[in-house]
Amino acid sequence: MKWGTCFAALAALCLVAADAHAEKAAAGRAQRPGAAQRQDANAWTVGVAGGLLEGTFIRYAADLAKALDDPPNLRVLPMVTFGAVGNVKDLLNLRGVDVAITQADVLDHFRNEEAIPDIANRIQYISPLYNAEVHVYARKEFNSLKDLAGQKVAFNTPGSAANYTGEVIFKRLGVTVQPLLINNAIALEKMRSGEIAAVVHVVGKPNDLFAKFKPEPGFHFLPVEYDAKLSDYYVPATLDAADYPNLIPAGQSVQTVSVPSVLAVYNWKPGSERYRRVARFIEAYFAKFETMQQPPFQPKWQEVNLAGQVPGWTRYKLAEDALAKIRGPEAQAGDQAQLRSQFETFVTARNSGKPPLTESEREALFSAFVKWRGR
Template sequence: MVFRLASAAIVAACLLGPASAAEFEKNIMTGGPQGTYIQIGRDVAALGKSCGLTLNVQQSAGSLENFVGVRNRKNTQFGIVQSDVLEYLKTFEANDPEVQQAVRGVRIMFPLYNEEIHVLARADIKDMKDLDGKKVAVGVKDSGTFLTSSLILDILQVKTGERVAINPDTALPKLLAGEIDAFFYVAGAPAALFKNNPIDGAKFHLLPITEAPLLATYTASRIDAGTYAFQKEPVDLIAVKAVMMTYDYDVKRNAYQRESCKAVSEFSSLILNNLEKLQATGHPKWKDVDLTVLPPGWQVGVCVKAGMALDYKPACKAPEAATRQPDGNEEYLDLLKQRLKKQ
């Protein structure tokens, strides 16, 4: 059932077409207003603004909608997607023509950071198995949270009493009011939803997720004590990788494709040359970014590689990039280029 819902969500619905170069528009699909994706998108947009490049940060339901957006939504060159969504699509691509069509042309831009899988539950619910028979919010159907929660519950054979398809922003007040028993939220810690809302640690807690069958797909992780005010002890759980996706634009096709490719190259160059700035001033998750950890089976876009080239000349130069002295990053860039050549 999860596969069919996801397949329906990603079937191609429109063709990429031309746009006016004079008013060329660039967008990044992110997530909900309190999620990590939207903050990462705002950091990238701010970096572009410092060079005179406008990037519109679009809210969305999450990973599935973002993947579809990169493939089908006009003037949408970037989207942030969970790695388990990519693995899911790659698994079914070979035998499903609809999935083959949906993923055609979608490419990796950069791997980002690990996103922790939060399950906030009543205090009397001690582990994932205790979700049997409970009313659990699993995210809206176009979100990565929905796919992840559905996969986890199915892998663990947890038979919930009801799976409620609502987003985490809606689920939190329902949990606090006793209308549901728990909810899933895939987001890089610290997640603003949990930091900016009062939660009684005596009544609610994050569930540990340590079941061995999940480690074939997910990465073991930990949220340290005090990350959230209600959480006094560390919690061992699992995480997925957040990945920035783009499209493999053909510069020979039309003006829209040329301008979009140029935008991808520009932002690829900006992120590479200003990663230290993002780590110093952006969301804390930038500190965990490793641009060499590429998801298996996915290719890096040609426009991304163009922007990564050592001889690439961006349309503008950030002050930090223009004045910074050599600091040994040449070796880092060479390593990244070698890794990408293997794709």
């Protein structure tokens, strides 16, 4: 009897302890987010590499988050990063970066200088964005880019748009300078002290660095003349008094060039987790694009042509499908008919007095014509 009583008491104690442990575990589960909730939050989170706080990229990354964020269906996280070149490196290497804002000319850097294998297939684009203008701000004794030859010129920080695009433009125009890679705020202080001649900043206008800048006597923007050497990626542009009333006199403007920015994406394997995230991001981007063309979003969203093509880049298949869906078959048929009409006019003028083209020659020429019109 005594042994029976002991076993009964021990069993009762075990049951009480088990119940207490179960209650504690249940309380712990109630106090922390559920595993399913955490999994959902991570499953639909897309990281967007923006840029430096003083630049324009980060503002557009923030706009994307503001317009597209829809927890738990989609979470968009804008990231402060190092700019155009750095953002493509992040797309290639960082686990949390799925989409990035960069510039059209940057892919050449990875093809030619870093020799990244198959880069045009690995990094593709969703759509072109706005044009970023080249700002060259110099001390009073310098009146042209050629005057800067041999001088110390700041091109922002490593990996930034100014670091890459700025130096490319100077080299193509034959102006050799001593490049410094330092933060713009530090560079402006060195301009004031006479240590450097100019600061180069490649951003969408108007940019706060200059818009809110107290003008220094004689400091001014230098013109960047458009040249055939810049015809692959760059287009003529101006900086106007309306953009920078403190720095440009009323009614005047300064010639410069601009480069298209690009919403880039890593070419994720179909069916993978990150492919599904990007698919949801692209669906929301095209569905809510018109929202971003209204206040309070950045004004240059109004310049963006979703159907625009980027020379040297491949559009991501999901983006191509989304574009076709929103445009519809009638619009595409109308575009094709218009292209055919333009092509016929082109062929008539080109082949005046020459033997007529065969059907295969005509189709090959039309294909080349379509690609040329796309650019």
